[in-house]
Amino acid sequence: MRYWMTVIGTGYLGITHAACMADLGYEVLGLDIDEDKVRQLNAGELPIYEAGLGELLRRGLDSGRLRFTTSYAEAAGFGDVHFLCLGTPQKPGEYRADVSQLDAAIEALAPHLVKDCLVVGKSTVPVGTAERLADRLAELAPAGVRTDLAWNPEFLREGFAVQDTLRPDRIVLGVRNRRAEMILREVYSPLGDIPTVTVGFTTAELVKVAANAFLATKISFINAMAEVCEATGGDVVQLSRALSYDTRIGGRFLHPGVGFGGGCLPKDIRAFMARADELGAGRALAFLEEVDAINTRRRTRVAALARQLLGGSIDGARVAVLGAAFKPDSDDIRDSPALDVATAIDREGGLVSVYDPAALDNARKKYPALNYAESALDAATGATVVLLLTEWTEFTELDPEVLGAVVARRNIVDGRNVLDPDVWRDAGWQYRAPGRP
Numbered sequence: 023m024r025y026w027m028t029v030i031g032t033g034y035l036g037i038t039h040a041a042c043m044a045d046l047g048y049e050v051l052g053l054d055i056d057e058d059k060v061r062q063l064n065a066g067e068l069p070i071y072e073a074g075l076g077e078l079l080r081r082g083l084d085s086g087r088l089r090f091t092t093s094y095a096e097a098a099g100f101g102d103v104h105f106l107c108l109g110t111p112q113k114p115g116e117y118r119a120d121v122s123q124l125d126a127a128i129e130a131l132a133p134h135l136v137k138d139c140l141v142v143g144k145s146t147v148p149v150g151t152a153e154r155l156a157d158r159l160a161e162l163a164p165a166g167v168r169t170d171l172a173w174n175p176e177f178l179r180e181g182f183a184v185q186d187t188l189r190p191d192r193i194v195l196g197v198r199n200r201r202a203e204m205i206l207r208e209v210y211s212p213l214g215d216i217p218t219v220t221v222g223f224t225t226a227e228l229v230k231v232a233a234n235a236f237l238a239t240k241i242s243f244i245n246a247m248a249e250v251c252e253a254t255g256g257d258v259v260q261l262s263r264a265l266s267y268d269t270r271i272g273g274r275f276l277h278p279g280v281g282f283g284g285g286c287l288p289k290d291i292r293a294f295m296a297r298a299d300e301l302g303a304g305r306a307l308a309f310l311e312e313v314d315a316i317n318t319r320r321r322t323r324v325a326a327l328a329r330q331l332l333g334g335s336i337d338g339a340r341v342a343v344l345g346a347a348f349k350p351d352s353d354d355i356r357d358s359p360a361l362d363v364a365t366a367i368d369r370e371g372g373l374v375s376v377y378d379p380a381a382l383d384n385a386r387k388k389y390p391a392l393n394y395a396e397s398a399l400d401a402a403t404g405a406t407v408v409l410l411l412t413e414w415t416e417f418t419e420l421d422p423e424v425l426g427a428v429v430a431r432r433n434i435v436d437g438r439n440v441l442d443p444d445v446w447r448d449a450g451w452q453y454r455a456p457g458r459p
């Protein structure tokens with residue numbers, strides 16, 4: 023069967039999912055309440071930075087199989103399968119996730135439904151959300167329309183979103199009946215032979231947060247080793263490399279530095295702790311509190327390294343910050359370590375100049391008080407210390423002599439442990455990096 027699909031919520035996840043489904047040959051209607059975004063998407067303009075996604079979007083539009091709307095009535099009439107890709111951000115001042123966008127989507131969609139359909143949640147949610155939404159959907163759907171709900175968490179990484187969607191490591195199907203499973207297996211069959219795990223709602227919700235908790239823990243583990251190295255004189259980069267050859271440990275997500283950020287790992291471990299607490303399993307996840315604390319301390323440490331290089335005070339110093347996105351190859355600045363450090367330094371009286379190849383517009387909107395530069399060299403001109411905080415290739419390939427020619431003093435903090443200290447020291451730079459002597 024050729025399914026007609028809607029993708030509700032066209033943010034980082036939803037645009038990718040919509041464009042990839044259209045590329046697989048499905049008829050896809052994306053829906054968002056943000057009119058500007060919908061206008062942009064229909065014009066073939068990608069509102070985010072994601073490699074390869076712009077071409078996929080335009081190919082979908084050109085084929086006539088992909089378009090975008092703000093109308094829930096239109097979406098309800100269109101879809102056999104409705105994917106929910108709404109945001110689940112951290113509630114301000116709390117650890118819990120705010121799932122109100124999902125509730126709003128069900129409330130808006132269900133009353134308009136005119137044909138049998140499967141609603142498929144892809145957002146990352148606290149345990150219990152799928153069941154609650156399934157009940158609400160059944161309550162609100164018009165009589166005679168058969169609805170069902172499934173939870174199909176998403177594991178894509180920003181920067182690799184298209185490849186992760188078209189070639190996922192695994193597919194997790196959280197279902198309550200065989201019909202929902204069969205539909206989803208058919209939907210994903212064009213991807214080929216992907217390991218697929220079919221589970222209940224609760225396990226599907228848990229797999230997602232467990233995966234992110236594990237990844238966060240691995241990063242904080244190596245950053246804890248960085249702290250120990252700092253106290254003992256060890257070198258965490260060498261330590262990480264030596265650990266990585268143990269195939270039981272592996273080298274991925276073992277890269278020490280300024281720590282993890284983004285719209286997912288930080289808020290997901292907090293929401294996981296909060297939900298476990300509510301369900302009486304808080305003790306089991308107490309270690310995540312420390313994972314989070316280690317991560318926060320890395321940001322403080324990077325600022326401290328800058329202070330050290332400046333002889334104890336940042337006040338009045340010109341500081342170049344290379345990077346604003348939470349990771350390279352993305353324009354996403356949600357909980358970005360780079361901007362967190364830049365803001366802390368600004369608060370201490372440092373004269374910060376931030377440059378990022380893709381995230382400047384987002385950074386300017388959220389942090390209008392910081393100063394921004396048009397290039398790495400522009401940011402570094404006259405700086406007494408340079409902080410490399412997002413490992414974009416254009417920063418890792420910087421020539422110490424070229425950069426050295428524009429700075430006031432050759433001081434650099436390699437917050438991501440991506441530069442070769444010998445090369446920079448040989449070029450007369452004072453080099454500091456978290457976890458390294």
Ligand SMILES: NC(=O)C1=CN([C@@H]2O[C@H](COP(=O)(O)OP(=O)(O)OC[C@H]3O[C@@H](n4cnc5c(N)ncnc54)[C@H](O)[C@@H]3O)[C@@H](O)[C@H]2O)C=CC1
Pocket residue numbers: 030031032033034035036053054055056059107108109110123126127144145146147176177178179180285286
């Ligand atoms: N960003 C990522 O790489 C990944 C995200 N996730 C999860 O997917 C979910 C979505 O994440 P993002 O795409 O990053 O969020 P996002 O904030 O970029 O996108 C959410 C979109 O939903 C729209 N929206 C809000 N309320 C709406 C409503 N009532 N009706 C229709 N649209 C509405 C917003 O305008 C926005 O475009 C989250 O639960 C996240 O944890 C999972 C895997 C990867």
Ligand SMILES: O=C(O)[C@H]1O[C@H](OP(=O)(O)OP(=O)(O)OC[C@H]2O[C@@H](n3ccc(=O)[nH]c3=O)[C@H](O)[C@@H]2O)[C@H](O)[C@@H](O)[C@@H]1O
Pocket residue numbers: 146176177178179180181234237241274275276277278279280281282283284285286287348349
């Ligand atoms: O739930 C989500 O939204 C997604 O969250 C992460 O993906 P993403 O946030 O795009 O980025 P990652 O590559 O995981 O990096 C997260 C953060 O950890 C940092 N990191 C990563 C790896 C590492 O070794 N060290 C390290 O500090 C990165 O710089 C970045 O700030 C997960 O990797 C995805 O599987 C998941 O789908």
